[in-house]
Amino acid sequence: MTVLSIIHGDDADGITCGAFLKRIKGGEVYLANYDNLMNALQSVKPPVDMLYICDLNIRDALEPELLRIREFANIHIIDHHQMGPEFMERLKKRGITIRLETQDCASVLVYDTFKDQLGQEGKRLAAYAAISDMFENGPLGSQVLAKLDRKFAQHEAQLLTHALSSDQTMDFKRLVLEELIKYSYPHRIPGLVEKAIQCLEEMTQMKELIPENAEVKGRIAFMESINDYSTGGISNLLIDTLGTDVGISYKANGEYYNLSLRGEKMLEEHLGDMCKEIAGEYGGFGGGHKRACGMKIPKEHLQAVLDEFDARLN
Numbered sequence: 001m002t003v004l005s006i007i008h009g010d011d012a013d014g015i016t017c018g019a020f021l022k023r024i025k026g027g028e029v030y031l032a033n034y035d036n037l038m039n040a041l042q043s044v045k046p047p048v049d050m051l052y053i054c055d056l057n058i059r060d061a062l063e064p065e066l067l068r069i070r071e072f073a074n075i076h077i078i079d080h081h082q083m084g085p086e087f088m089e090r091l092k093k094r095g096i097t098i099r100l101e102t103q104d105c106a107s108v109l110v111y112d113t114f115k116d117q118l119g120q121e122g123k124r125l126a127a128y129a130a131i132s133d134m135f136e137n138g139p140l141g142s143q144v145l146a147k148l149d150r151k152f153a154q155h156e157a158q159l160l161t162h163a164l165s166s167d168q169t170m171d172f173k174r175l176v177l178e179e180l181i182k183y184s185y186p187h188r189i190p191g192l193v194e195k196a197i198q199c200l201e202e203m204t205q206m207k208e209l210i211p212e213n214a215e216v217k218g219r220i221a222f223m224e225s226i227n228d229y230s231t232g233g234i235s236n237l238l239i240d241t242l243g244t245d246v247g248i249s250y251k252a253n254g255e256y257y258n259l260s261l262r263g264e265k266m267l268e269e270h271l272g273d274m275c276k277e278i279a280g281e282y283g284g285f286g287g288g289h290k291r292a293c294g295m296k297i298p299k300e301h302l303q304a305v306l307d308e309f310d311a312r313l314n
Contacts, residue, residue, distance in 0.1 A: 004115030019180035055106035104138035131157035218314035225251035
């Protein structure tokens with residue numbers, strides 16, 4: 001059997017999914033993201049006969065590629081991003097296995113699916129991913145953390161999170177993947193602690209830039225990414241620095257803008273649903289979780305999209 005796992009390679013949750021699947025299934029791991037997922041799927045060809053897809057927000061536009069792959073491979077999707085019920089039913093009817101639960105992170109779902117093979121040390125890694133992805137209070141995530149040293153797990157998870165925020169090179173992400181396959185502790189991964197501290201300094205510098213570069217409208221703060229800093233990181237810092245309910249950061253990506261949205265802990269609105277709907281109206285795509293999500297839209301619609309969020313949230 002030839003196994004391929006396509007996972008979200010930009011954060012701790014996705015990379016942990018890849019480490020779990022590589023450890024128990026073998027094969028290759030493709031580190032993808034929302035922008036290049038279509039390209040990743042188009043590259044899948046025989047002799048691959050088993051495909052896992054994790055933490056990648058599967059959307060309707062990918063259906064033709066998924067059905068093409070299904071002609072020669074079994075497909076298993078394990079995710080925590082929303083999928084349209086009709087779309088999901090069509091995939092299931094074609095024999096694609098889907099485990100989708102939106103209240104836990106993807107790594108916890110992978111761990112729960114294969115926990116007999118992943119063991120107690122796998123639980124530790126799943127806990128790091130849950131903390132990193134802010135799903136430690138999920139139905140399964142809370143059980144994973146129940147018998148772990150919470151402070152130890154939190155510290156390791158944040159080192160991993162901040163290091164990956166600081167260094168998004170493929171070399172470093174591959175290093176982290178290989179170390180997590182071996183169940184290494186994050187603080188023992190070469191260079192990881194130094195990169196985490198570097199991230200904290202970058203965050204401090206970004207906080208100092210926010211007051212002069214952000215625009216506040218009621219409950220929302222908007223800001224374009226500076227120096228290629230993570231848009232998700234800026235969105236969180238907008239809330240932290242300016243005290244708004246929602247932070248929105250964006251940066252150019254060719255003919256498009258990538259937007260990241262973050263919400264404060266008590267936010268009532270579902271930002272992921274809002275992203276999916278608004279992006280669709282303006283020729284893009286989007287989605288995600290209630291308080292952490294994103295979208296990709298044509299450049300010419302940026303102001304209209306920001307105005308739409310302003311109108312809906314204020």
